[in-house]
Amino acid sequence: MKIIFKIARAELRTLFYSPIAWIVIVTFFVICGMEFVTPLMDMARQQQIKAQNSPMWEGFEGPLTFRLFEETINKVLSYFYLFIPLLTMGTISREVNAGTMYLLGSSPVRTREIVLGKYLGLLTFNFTLLLAIALLLGTGYFTIVQADLSWFLSMMLGFFLLSAAYLAIGLYISCLTNYQIMAGIATFVVFTLLTVIGWVWQEYDFVRDLTWFLSISGRTEKMIGGLITTRDLAYFILIILLFLGLAMLRLRSKQESVKWTVPFSRNLAWVLGIVMLGYFTSRPGYVGYLDVTRDKWNTIDTATQSVLKELDGSPVTVTAYVNLFGGNLQAGIPESRNEYIWGFWDKYMRFYPNLKFKYEYFYDVVNGDSGIFQAFPNKNIDQIAVQVAKIFDQDLSKYQKPDGIRKKIDLSKEPLRMVMELDYKGKKTILRTFTPKVWPDEPNVSASVRRLTRDSLPGALFLTGHYERSPWRNGEREFGTHTNYDNARPGLANTGVNSDTISLLQNDIPASTALLVVADPKSSLAVTEQEKILRYLGEGGNALFYAEPGKQQMLNPLLNQLGVNIDPGILVSPRKHVESGVFDSKMTAAGNHMAREKSMQKFRQTGKNGAIARFKGSSHISYQEKDGFTIEPIVTLPGDKNIWIENGLFVSDSAAPIFAAAEGDIQKEEYVLAIKLERKINNKLQRIVITGDADFMSRVAFSGMKIGTGIYSWLVNNEYPIYTRVVDIQDRKLTIGKNTGKTIWYAYVYVIPGLLLITGTLLIIRRKRK
Template sequence: MKIICKIARAEFRTLFYSPVAWIVLVVFFVITGIQFLNPLMDFARVQELQIANNPGWLGFDGPLTFNLFNSSIGKMLEYLYLFIPLLTMGTINREVNAGTMKLLSSSPVSIREIVLGKFVGLTALNLALLSAIALLLFTGYFSIQHAEFKWYCSMLLGFFCLSSTYMAIGLFISCITNYQIVAGIATFIAFFLINLVGGILQEYDFIRDITWFLSLAGRTENLILGLITTRDIFYFILVVVLFLGLAMINLKSKQESKKWTVSFSRYFMLIAVILITGYFSSRPGYVGYYDVTTNKLNTIDTAMQSVLKELDGSPLTVTLYTNLLNRGARDGLPVARNEYIWGFWDRFLRFYPNIQLKYEYYYDIKPGDSTLYKSSPKKNIHQIAAQFARLFKVDTAGFRKPGEINKITDMGREDMWRLLMELEYKGRKSFLRTFDSPLWPEQSNVAASIREISKNNIPRVLFTTGHYERSPWRNGEREFGGHTNVQANRLSMINRGLNADTLSLLHREIPVGTDLLVIADPKSELTPLELARVQQHIEKGGNLLFYAEPGKQYVLNSMLHTIGVQLENGRLVMPRLHQASDFFIGAINETGRYMAREKALQIAQRVGKDLAKGGFAGACHISFKDTLGFKAEPIIPLPGKQIWVENGLYVPDSAKPVFDPGAGDWQRSEYILGVRLTRKINNKEQRIVVLSDADFMSPNYGNGSDIALGIYSWLVYNKYPVYETVIEHADIRVAIGKTNAKILWYVYIYGIPALILVVGSVILIRRKRK
């Protein structure tokens, strides 16, 4: 160990007695300073303007610990390998050219001690180099309110691991040539190639795993994001050991007069051991994780973890179906498999390692779909597939032919134009869909698909039909398919664990086990038989959701009277110049905001304000009272300033309405757009919601906007959807003003580099005199 330290000290002194090291240090500090301090000045300037012009400004989008330096860190990772070859290019060949290597070899010093000593010396210089980044990161820590110290340490660890790996590679290359310039250029090329190797021959399974392991591209991403994993740490250690080992073998082979096969076998054994160790150290279930972020930003939500804990350890098989002809085919092909595994499924594998990933490739077109035939006239489906195959550089021989995929799974109701995953657990199957942007599903979508195959109590939501109600299957601008059964909407019921279907009360009784009955804006009165079945459902303690519309209050009032609710005649209006007079933004009140955990509702609960809103286009006032054990509470109030109930003829595109008490118009201080009712019956809480507008849940008005499926969630006892907790970031403001930021800029860009330059000049001049 003493010899290693002596060689390291000698190497460190040699480097610092060279002008190259000081020039690199100064230039590196200036570049890093510019990259880190420019965004700090911008944030400080914007914050001062916001505070001056908007006293209610809450702050930047967090976490500022990361967002402030996100682009800067990315650029510095790119710049890092430009400087290291200048430091490593003469590490070994300098000793060879000076003749000192022969002296070292003839002395009682082993090759291992020489290489390790050189690397330790380089590491010391590496620490000096990274001190610039450390200084800037921790300047950021003190310049941001509530910044996360551990996160910055994780970022610095990422820089250190990457630069140490570069140092080891550079040291090895300096062994294989006696020319420093050649070694420097070769090191640049090696860094370039080792960052690109992860994209080579990705269509082949075995080669893909090897090249992915060898590639440095993206290896620091987890560390920069605040997630330390044993897989990443082992990777950097193994790569450093690999190149230091290669350097030792290279130097050893130059000392010995043995056949080339001896050196080759040593190289082969070392590489094989490193690859095998790397493979097993990255297997699911054998990887340790440490999320240093305060809010656990790199960890799936506790609700999602609870869903995975409901599984008993049996295999969860996920089959990815890729249609060569679909718009997202590239993301499902083998070339993108590592992105799919490590970019999406890795966070779930962390908590349930027994997820088995399978792949199916096919090409097919839905019956009756002529889109591709129109774009490629006079070609059949096989010729069209061949065109796509050439585009993606694949062979159609590896894809199932049209119709063959249906023998494996039933895709009759699925969209073939998107990537599709099928989950299987203990013989039960469910689909997990992908979307436009971002491509992969959210945690709530994954949780819904898993629970569909692990539980038997998926809520059944039945919409009545037969009276021209809003349909959960149609996708018109006034229909309800947008928030119920549209597969392309990640927030719809079908993708979040609720099964929506229709029911004709005239032809069928309400099935036992119906979780929620929805009566959505019927345009004609229900028959006595239908009314009796609804009444029977209420008496049994069933949950209901009523959607009303002005002008048809009488249709629902016959059912609502029995529970103490009355839809008042007329339409709410307020004259406006550039907007429809009957359109209002309604916000859920304090009672309503605790009904569910939709994102806007969680934020409203946290800040104590009515922030969850929806657009109501045509609504009436709801009167209510407690009766039959029901407790009635308003959930969507509307302040009544300048608003009245219009009972006369209302024409949207005519002149603005005028308040006319003689025509039956009336006014009050507050109107109610939504009411909830609860009572205890049959050992459970019965829940009913009445809304005076159906349009706000239509695609035309954002499928419920902030409220979304929150009301449905409450009506099924909040079992679905599985909501993620909305994260509240504390680091949303900088702690300095633009003046102090400007001072820091001058100190770090001019002052400290000038000081380093002076110190380096003094040391070099004194060394020259000696």
């Protein structure tokens, strides 16, 4: 060890007395200073302006610990490899050209001591560069309110491991040639190859797995994001060992007079051994994870983890069905498999590693869809496939024809996008992708897993036969967007609730019905229908009634039996730039505690804001508790002199209404737009919701806005959707203003680099004088 330290000290002395090394230090610090401090200065200026204009301003969208430096760090990493070759290009060749390598070789100094000593010297000097990163991140820590220190430490670990790997590579390249310039150029080339190797020949499975291990591109992304994995740690350690070992073997071969096959066999054995270790350390089930972020941004929610625990450990086979004619093709092609597995599925494999992956490639269209034939006139489907394969540079021989894929699976009800089929102990279900963001969210994955582990999922039956809002159509006033629309990731179909229609003229309400929905009937319900609904309610069934102004008489015969009445008239308020009957109405505290929609969770955390929806013409609801029901308003509108219940003639796109008490117009202190009813019956809790408007859940009103599907969640006993937590972000503001930010910028871009330049110059001059 003493010899290693002596060689390291000599190498370190050489570097600090080198003009090139000081140029690297100063240039690197200037670049880092500009990249790190410029966004800090800009954000400090923005914060001061926003705080002055809005005293209630709550801060930036956080977490600032990551958001402030994410783009900066990626830029610095993209520059980082430019500096390392300047430090390593003369590490070994300098000794050879000066003749000292022959002296070392003839002395009792081992080859490994030479390599390790040189590497330790480079690594120690590297801390000077890392000190710049540490200083800048430390500045961020002290200028961000409640900054996450562990996140910054993870970023530093990523920088250190990447630089250590670069230095090992550069040291090895320096062993290959006696010319420093050639060593520097070759190092640049190797760094470039290791960066792009993960992008080439990715359509071949064996090559893809091999190049994915060798590729250095993106290896620090998880650590920068606050997630440390044994896979990434093992990669950097193995890469360092690989190139240090190759450097030792190279120097050893120069001292021996043996046949070329001997050093070749040693190098090949060393490389294969390292690659095999890398392969096994990256297998699912053998990877350890440490999420160092305070709010666990890199870890799936505990609710999602609980759903995965419902699986008993048996394999889950995930088959990706990729349609050449469909959307998200680029996400499903072989070249994207590593991103598919490690980018999307990895966070789930962390908690359930027994996932198996299969792939099916095909081309097909939905029956009746003529769009693609219009785009390629006078061509059949096979001829079109040839053209599309050329456009996307795909091997058509890997894609099955329509007849072949239809024998394996029925995808006729699925969208023309990549879908995934989950198979668990013979039970199968579909997990969809979406556009424009491709991969499903945690509630979508949880819902699909629940379809595998549970015998049934709750079903919402929508009454039909009276021109009600439909769960199958996606028109402006229909309900398909939040129920069965396949591209709506928060919709019921994609979060675990099945929706269908039922006519009570010919059918009874099935006993398995979790929720009956009566959505704005436009004609009177028959006596038999009313009787069936009342029988269903009497037995404790859950229900949702959407009423509409002008059609109160359609539902009141039923609702009056519950102690509820949809009052005549429509709520109006004359305004200059808003329709008189449109109100963005907030949920009450009781409403915000019904479910775990994002806005509802935030209300529980802060007691402010909460869920809100756009009611486009609503009736006031009056009620009186009876039959054991507890009734609470869940959406209300505070009274105002400019708001009233209009009982006269009202046309929304005509002249502004005028309050006229003589015509029956009424003003109240508070208007009730939606209520919930609850009681204990037949040993279960019965839940009913009644709203005075149906438009607020239609597409034209953004499908419930921030209320989302929260009402449905409460009505199915909050089993679905399987919500994830909303984090109360703490690091959303800075502790400095624009003047301090500007001062820091000048200090880091001019003052400190200037001092470093003066220090290096004086040190080199003093050395030359000696």
